[in-house]
Structure formats: structure tokens, C-alpha cells
Amino acid sequence: xxxxAILGLLLAAVTxxxxxxxxxKSQTKLLTLRARLLEEELALxxxxxxYFLLDLRERRLVLKAGGTELRHWEIGGVRAWGAPGEVxxxxxxxxxxxxxxxxxxxxxxxxxxxxxxxxxxEGAKKxxxxxxxSPPEFELEALELKDMPKSFEMVFDGDLRxxxxxxxxxxxxxxxxxxxxxxxxxxxxxxxxxxxxxxxxFRVLELTLTEYKDVQALYWALFxxxxxxxxxxxxx
Amino acid sequence: MGGFKEFLxxxxxxxxxxxxxxxxxxxLDQFRQVKAWSAGAAAQDLSDAEAKRLPAKVAGxxxxxxxxxxxxxxxxxDTAENRLVLKKGGEVVRExxxxxxxxxxxxxxxxxxxxxxxTPRGQFHVESKLTNPYWVKxxxxxxxxxxxxxxxxxxxxxxxxxxxxxxxxxxxxFIHGTLYTRLLGRNVTHGCxxxxxxxxxxxxxxxxxxxxxxxx
Numbered sequence: 349x350x351x352x353a354i355l356g357l358l359l360a361a362v363t364x365x366x367x368x369x370x371x372x373k374s375q376t377k378l379l380t381l382r383a384r385l386l387e388e389e390l391a392l393x394x395x396x397x398x399y400f401l402l403d404l405r406e407r408r409l410v411l412k413a414g415g416t417e418l419r420h421w422e423i424g425g426v427r428a429w430g431a432p433g434e435v436x437x438x439x440x441x442x443x444x445x446x447x448x449x450x451x452x453x454x455x456x457x458x459x460x461x462x463x464x465x466x467x468x469x470e471g472a473k474k475x476x477x478x479x480x481x482s483p484p485e486f487e488l489e490a491l492e493l494k495d496m497p498k499s500f501e502m503v504f505d506g507d508l509r510x511x512x513x514x515x516x517x518x519x520x521x522x523x524x525x526x527x528x529x530x531x532x533x534x535x536x537x538x539x540x541x542x543x544x545x546x547x548x549x550f551r552v553l554e555l556t557l558t559e560y561k562d563v564q565a566l567y568w569a570l571f572x573x574x575x576x577x578x579x580x581x582x583x584x
Numbered sequence: 585m586g587g588f589k590e591f592l593x594x595x596x597x598x599x600x601x602x603x604x605x606x607x608x609x610x611x612l613d614q615f616r617q618v619k620a621w622s623a624g625a626a627a628q629d630l631s632d633a634e635a636k637r638l639p640a641k642v643a644g645x646x647x648x649x650x651x652x653x654x655x656x657x658x659x660x661x662d663t664a665e666n667r668l669v670l671k672k673g674g675e676v677v678r679e680x681x682x683x684x685x686x687x688x689x690x691x692x693x694x695x696x697x698x699x700x701x702x703t704p705r706g707q708f709h710v711e712s713k714l715t716n717p718y719w720v721k722x723x724x725x726x727x728x729x730x731x732x733x734x735x736x737x738x739x740x741x742x743x744x745x746x747x748x749x750x751x752x753x754x755x756x757x758f759i760h761g762t763l764y765t766r767l768l769g770r771n772v773t774h775g776c777x778x779x780x781x782x783x784x785x786x787x788x789x790x791x792x793x794x795x796x797x798x799x800x
Contacts, residue, residue: 376630379638386645393652397706398800411800414707415652418660418800431617451700454690457730490771491687493664537610538603544613568664569800571705 384435385579389415392437392575400569400576404428409555411569421566424515424558429536430551432580438504440574443567445497452489496564507543508578510553512567514560528554553578658796659710659759659787661777663703666769668759668779670787677790680783681768682759685775690728699724701774704757708797712752713788717760718743724774747781749788753797760784 392399393415401410407423499513513528515521536552543550557563570576630638657677660669663684670678685703692698719742726733734740747761762768762778772778777799779787 372635376635376638379642380630383638383642383645386642386649390645390649393649396708398798413798413800414654414796415649416654416658416798418798419662429614431621452686452688454688454701454728456690456693456727488686488770488772489688492771534603534607537607537614540610540614541606544610565664 381435381579385577388435388437388577392577395575398569398574400574402576402578404432404553404578404580409566419565419569421557421562423555425554425556427532427554428552429532429540430549432578433506433508433551435577435579436506437575437577438506438508440502440570440572440576441505442503443500443570443572444503445500445567447497448500449491449495449497451491454489493561493564493568496567498560498563500563500567502570506551507549508551508553510555512555512557512563514557514563654796656795657791658798659791661703661759661797661799663705663771663799666771668777668783668787670790678783678786680779680787682780682783683762683764683767683770683772683778685773686771690724692727697723699774703773703775703777703799704755705799708753708757708799710751710791710793710795710797711754712750713793714750714752714758716748717746717750717758719745722756747779747784749784751788751791751797759787759797 389399389401393412396413398411398413398418401412402408403410404426407426408420409423410420411418499511501509501511503509513524532554539552540550557566653673655673657670657672660671661667661682661684662669666682666684668680668682669676670680685701688701690699690701720737721740721742723733745763746758747763750758750760752758757776759777759779761781761784764772764778765780768778768780
């Protein structure tokens, strides 16, 4: 009995400091990452432009300017291929989509685009509760939120690609999901092998949002050249 | 014929084995990469003193970042939803339906100049406050209408188009009133932000010069 107790004490004496050291190391690692993230964000916040913060652990993308949150999106699902990179500011180089929005070219002296001034209809007026009502629906020669794609891919510097789509429920989206699963589990690994052969880094993120309107809003908000940070903590 | 079938089958088996092998390699490599990152990407060799200073450093940085958040009133404009929100800290003081830039492109007929009618995005400040403003029509306004660009300054002045108030936020962009209230909530402007009369009056009276405007 005493021998067992001594053995237990010895074991504890060996393992507890080790566990504590590991805990310290993990905490230090987390704080190092956090400090780096804050330093990078502080630099971005001092610029006049908007920037984004994508927290993969919390599954949240926040659009900010000057340190103030402008809008955020909750992310339903995240898939990643390749190792998370170091915490550093990324720049959106390009966006691509199957049906990218097209700007309307205005014809000088062409058809009058702006209708004659008229009184506001009820739809455009504020509701009694003070919240804005929906604007009237009619076709305009303008780039609007509804014209934004419902899925798209972003290319960031440092060979990072981020694709964004919405969780759909229609039959078409079931086919889409099958295609997406095949692409993810077979296509992406093969792309990774190809990148490895070419000695290039390969990092892909796939974000799934619950509403396609959120995807469209994200496409709108993240303009070419926008800078931001992707944040992933190895442990809490 | 049977031999050809066997050859094809053999080819298929070899291809499948190759793909399987590549996939296995890719998945193992992915596992190795993530493990390596997890073990060491952020684990720099910090001295004990540096490690001890880390919590204070993080707290200091977070405080500096928080200090950037506006304490008083500020204007938030969502160009996608065409919404303006007047906020004080986290509290919404007033919300309004507005019209932002159409995103259209106008090219000068001789091809020398072109304009993109986007509302600028980012961080701005109220630079001017004008009552009963008049619009000094820029060149593009005449080009768009197919009219000659006037040589006399007075010919550029258009009264009443900007409503009763205007808040300038730089480079010729304004938050102003509109005659086209039916189009509030739609992207129709040349970059300015059009606001309905009551909302404009309220925002105009609430904010002062230097008030922060955040547009996204």
C-alpha cells in the first residue's frame, strides 16, 4: 500500500510539472498568436479602408473599419485543405464566380435613367415603428445586391483560395452538394499533390453560410484589394 | 476483342490504383502539415521574461484597438442594403433608407475620361455642413445628359437638387437630400448618398464637423 502511494507520488512529481509546462507552452503559443493578430489589426485599423477578420475557430467573419465593426457574418461550416498559415495581413487579389456581376455602361445622352421626381410611396417610407420598409421593386440599370453571385471564390496573396457558398435545400443544390463533396475529397487532394510537385503552397478554405443573401452581401463587402486577417487558434 | 477489354480493364485498375495512391499521399501529407503547424508554427523560442510580458502586451494592444472605436455619434452606411444608421457607441439613434452609388460606368465619347459611380467605402469624416446647398454640376453630369460642358461656372449650378441639407465627406461626395424619394432603397446615385427629408434633417442636426462616417 505504502509502495503504491510512493509510486503514485513519484509519478505525479514527474507528470504534473510536465503537464504544467505543456499548459504554459500552449498558453504562450496562444498569446503569441493573439499578440500578432492584434498588432496586424491595429495596423489595418489605422488605415482609412475597411478590413476583415475571419475567425475560423469562432466561425465568424467581421468587416471592420477603424477598429469599429461594420457588419458580421456567422459561418455555418468551414473546411480547409493545407496547413493554416502564419497570422499576417492578406490582400484579396481577385474574386471569381460563375456569373460575376457586370457593371452597366451608361450611354451619354441616352435614355433617361432617373425617373421624374414623385412623392414617396408607402413602401419607401418609414414604417410606424421607425424601421425602414422595403424599397419598391423594379428593374434599374444599376449594380445591386441581388445581382451578386450566390457562390464565389476569392484568391488572396500567398496562394490562399477561399470559396464561399450557401447551404441550399433545392434539388439543384443536392446535386451541387454531391459535386462539392467529390471535388473536396478527390479534386482538392489531387490539386494539392500537383501543387506539391510544382513546389507551391496549396491552401484552400471553404466557407458555408446559411443564407445565399449573406453570400451576396459578402461578395459586395469584400472588394478587390481589401485587406484582412484569418485567425485560427490551435487550441482554446 | 477480349484482349482489348482486358487491356482497358487493366488500364482502369492501374489508373484507380494511381489515384488511390496519390489520394493517400495527399491525405497523409495534409495530416503531416497540420501537425507540424500545430506543433511549431507559433511556438517561437521566447525567453521566460518575454513569455511573462505577453499577457500585458496582449492587454495593451487590445486596449489600443478599443480606443479607436468612436465614443460619440457616428454614421454607418451600408451601400448594399442602402441603409444609413446613426449610432452612438453600440446604440442605434436613427435608421434611414438611402440611395447609394449605381456602380454604372460612364465613358466620355472621345474615350479620354471615364467615371465609375460607386459610393466610396471606408472611413471618412464630416468635412462640411451646408444648408440649402446647390449642386455644382461636374463634367460627367453634362456628358451623361449629352450636353456640351459649359464654359461659364454659373451654368453648372443646379439649385434644389440636393435637398435642404448636405454633409460633405470629401472628394465631392455628399450625404444630401433628394427629389427622387421613390428611389430610396435602390442603388441609383453617382456616388453620393441620398437621404429622405426627415431623416436628413435629423442626421444633419445631430452630427458635427469631424463626425466619423463609416461606409461599406
